[in-house]
Amino acid sequence: MDILKLIGREKELFTDDIQWNEKALSEIVSSSRFLVIGVGSIGQAVTKEIFKRSPLKLHVVDISENNMVELVRDIRSSFGYIDGDYSIFDKIV
Helix, strand or coil: CCHHHHCCCCCCCCHHHHHHCHHHHHHHHHCCEEEEECCCHHHHHHHHHHHCCCCCEEEEECCCHHHHHHHHHHHHHHHCCCCCEEEEECCCC
16 A cells, blocks of 8 residues: 555655655764654654664663564664664663
């Protein structure tokens, strides 16, 4: 199913902006540290965008072990591994 056709668009809203600023985005992310809290649909999308730009540190927290496993599997199969510190936490004691 083509989601863009379904919502009446020809391309994603931010495609041009992201492509235009990709170098600057990558430079900023690769020298930054991130904490993502919650990996619902938005948290997963944010985590993937950060991860693919090789952050210095990326920590992800969620109470759902299933969501975390799904996210890690998706990231590993799509992007592989990064040199930075990537950690997930599914239980806070």
